[in-house]
Amino acid sequence: MNKPRPHSSRRLVAVSNRTSFGSPGAGGLAVALSDTLAETGGLWIGWSGKIFDVPRRRVNLTEEGGVSFALIDMSKADYEGFYLGYANSVLWPVMHNRLDLAVFDSEYFAAYVAINQRFAQAIANQTTPDDIIWVQDYHFFLLAKQLKEQNCPRQTGFFLHIPFPAPEVFRSIPDHRLLGEGLCAYDVVGLQSPHDCKNFSRYMQEELGAEQVSEERYRIGDHTLTLRLCPIGIDAEGFSQSATSDTAENAAQKLAKFLGDRHLIIGVDRMDYSKGLPQRFEGMATLFDKYPILHGTISFTQIAPPSRSVVEEYAQLRQQLDELSGRINGDYGDLDWIPIRYLARGYERDELAGLYRLARVGLVTPLQDGMNLVAKEYIAAQDPEDPGVLVLSQFAGAAEQMKEALIINPHDRDAVADAVLTALNMPLAERKRRWRALYDGICRQDITWWRGHFLAAFDSDPAGI
Ligand code: ADP
Numbered sequence: 179m180n181k182p183r184p185h186s187s188r189r190l191v192a193v194s195n196r197t198s199f200g201s202p203g204a205g206g207l208a209v210a211l212s213d214t215l216a217e218t219g220g221l222w223i224g225w226s227g228k229i230f231d232v233p234r235r236r237v238n239l240t241e242e243g244g245v246s247f248a249l250i251d252m253s254k255a256d257y258e259g260f261y262l263g264y265a266n267s268v269l270w271p272v273m274h275n276r277l278d279l280a281v282f283d284s285e286y287f288a289a290y291v292a293i294n295q296r297f298a299q300a301i302a303n304q305t306t307p308d309d310i311i312w313v314q315d316y317h318f319f320l321l322a323k324q325l326k327e328q329n330c331p332r333q334t335g336f337f338l339h340i341p342f343p344a345p346e347v348f349r350s351i352p353d354h355r356l357l358g359e360g361l362c363a364y365d366v367v368g369l370q371s372p373h374d375c376k377n378f379s380r381y382m383q384e385e386l387g388a389e390q391v392s393e394e395r396y397r398i399g400d401h402t403l404t405l406r407l408c409p410i411g412i413d414a415e416g417f418s419q420s421a422t423s424d425t426a427e428n429a430a431q432k433l434a435k436f437l438g439d440r441h442l443i444i445g446v447d448r449m450d451y452s453k454g455l456p457q458r459f460e461g462m463a464t465l466f467d468k469y470p471i472l473h474g475t476i477s478f479t480q481i482a483p484p485s486r487s488v489v490e491e492y493a494q495l496r497q498q499l500d501e502l503s504g505r506i507n508g509d510y511g512d513l514d515w516i517p518i519r520y521l522a523r524g525y526e527r528d529e530l531a532g533l534y535r536l537a538r539v540g541l542v543t544p545l546q547d548g549m550n551l552v553a554k555e556y557i558a559a560q561d562p563e564d565p566g567v568l569v570l571s572q573f574a575g576a577a578e579q580m581k582e583a584l585i586i587n588p589h590d591r592d593a594v595a596d597a598v599l600t601a602l603n604m605p606l607a608e609r610k611r612r613w614r615a616l617y618d619g620i621c622r623q624d625i626t627w628w629r630g631h632f633l634a635a636f637d638s639d640p641a642g643i
Contacts, residue, residue: 183308185633190220191305193297193321194314195261197224199240199247206412206551207314210625214633216244223248223300229257237300248304250296259289260317269316272351273340274452274546279491280351287353291320298324307331310636313364315339320356323363335366337408337632340548341575342374345381358386362398366635368408370548370575375407394635404635409579410549411624414558414617417531421559426532429525433533437477441602444537445480446530446552447544449522451495454545454571454588455482459502459518461543461594466510466517468595474515476602478541481533483524496522534559534566539601543571543588550574553583557616565613567601569594579619582612 192215198208199222215222226238226249233251240247252260263286271279298321301311311334313321322334348354358381361367369375379396382388388396388403396403420426433442443462447453462478480503484496503520510517525533534540540556553568553576560566570576570583577585584597 185310185636186218188218189306189309190214190218190633191223191301191309191311192220192314193223193301193311193318195225195265195317196227197222197247197249198245199224199242199249200227206625207410209413210629211312211314212243212245214629215246219246221246221248221304223250223297223304225249226251228252229254237304248300250300252293256289256293259286260293264290265317268351270340270452272347273316273343275341275343275347276451276546277347277350279451282352284352294318294320295324297321298328298330301325301332302328302330305332307333309333310335310633312337312633320360322365323360326363333636334364335368335632335636336361336364337368337410338374338548339370339410341371341546342369342378342381344377345384348377348381349385355385358382362386362388362396362403363401364403366404366406366632368406368632368635370409371578372407373578374548374575375405379405404638406632406635408628408632409575409623410551411620411626411628412551412554412558413626414554414620414624417527417555417558418617420528421531421535423528423531425526425528426535426559428532429529430532430536433479433536437536440474441476441538442533442536443476443478443539443541443598444533444556445478445482445541445543446534446556447480447482448485449482449492449495449499450485451491452544452546453482454543455480455495456498456502457545457588457591458541458543458594459499459506461588461591462518462598463502463506463510464591465595465598466506468592469599472599472602473510473517474512476517477515477519478517479519479521479533479537481521481523481525481530484522530555531559535561538566539598540566540568541594541598542568542574542576543586543594544574545571545588547571547574547576550576553580554620557613557620560613560617562610562613562617564606565609567604567609567612568616569597569601579623580616582615 192211228251233253238249267281311332313336388398394404503518506518534556542553568583571588572585586593586597
């Protein structure tokens with residue numbers, strides 16, 4: 179069999195639910211994909227972001243910033259069944275180990291299959307066998323299989339941004355086999371952490387009879403799949419520069435005025451039940467409880483803009499956080515001290531960078547997270563001469579790479595409290611040593627490395643073409 183042309187000389191076609199259309203330059207992933215798409219004359223296929231009573235059946239072809247887009251509309255029923263239903267109420271909770279929150283409704287799965295089918299059709303129409311199709315995330319497990327069923331030979335890769343859970347958990351999805359077979363039809367599957375790779379490898383072998391033929395390769399029937407460990411990174415150097423921009427310094431000054439000479443402990447997350455926000459607040463309450471000497475000397479600021487607020491669980495989480503922060507401030511606050519500040523809004527990237535840099539402790543304690551980019555952004559934003567300390571959950575994908583952080587179990591309030599105390603008391607020399615190792619790591623395995631590492635799997639994979 180001929181070796182394929184190197185990936186760099188082939189057209190890249192990205193497929194994801196959201197595209198960067200309308201907000202070019204927003205987010206590291208969007209920029210990393212756009213760059214390669216622009217270099218290879220590529221195409222980005224995704225949802226138009228529009229919901230119609232009767233959606234246009236035609237794909238909308240357009241262009242922005244040197245990148246071509248093929249945008250697909252959805253009906254209200256599509257949006258509810260596919261996006262709010264199957265993606266957000268089945269896959270998101272189960273993949274994050276929250277079976278208790280999953281809503282298994284067969285209509286959701288039907289909508290998921292139908293939307294995947296519509297995207298597969300668009301790929302078939304808009305691409306050629308020489309293109310590399312790179313699918314992003316859990317919205318599209320089925321595309322490679324559907325393309326094969328349409329007799330449409332394509333080289334396909336899939337990157338999962340969220341965790342792959344233990345097979346025992348994944349198996350509780352009524353249609354898990356169809357999802358698993360869908361994943362296994364891709365030529366390359368990229369996952370965030372060694373733990374995710376182990377889980378998926380075990381699932382493939384136990385459930386689908388896959389045979390591991392080399393470190394990264396699995397044979398299932400007559401198809402060979404490359405499973406690549408490919409932790410996503412950020413534009414570490416770019417983010418580091420953002421942290422000293424005017425916008426960053428203005429934001430930091432504004433908060434510094436409020437802080438006075440208190441140390442800032444910062445949390446920045448989308449408001450999502452996977453982020454462990456109530457547990458984090460409880461951890462801070464434990465800190466105030468155990469160490470009264472800290473009263474008045476620190477301030478914990480949590481930034482958490484509401485996300486997907488239409489879903490019931492998010493509304494409940496919002497209420498829970500409002501109550502918890504009120505109670506903690508009531509219990510521990512004083513006339514001149516507010517222990518917890520909770521800001522339910524978003525900030526610009528440069529503003530966030532400035533706030534991270536001001537913070538002596540970055541508190542990143544998700545209960546389950548594919549990677550967690552906030553952990554990497556916090557490190558990138560630090561002042562090398564006076565860096566802060568990262569306290570990081572063992573259940574974030576980032577923990578597998580960021581070993582010099584203070585790694586904790588987010589369910590253990592005492593461990594969270596004690597790690598924050600250790601961070602606050604850490605001597606400058608140790609802070610610098612840990613930060614340097616972490617910063618070098620996120621620069622080495624940044625977003626450009628991630629993209630190259632994933633796509634290089636196509637150069638070494640002549641099978642499955
Ligand atoms: P997830 O993808 O699950 O939300 P990540 O930590 O991997 O978690 O990525 C979150 C991204 O969203 C980061 O780039 C972070 O800077 C951004 N973000 C989180 N909270 C805010 C906020 N309050 N304002 C602006 N951006 C935010």
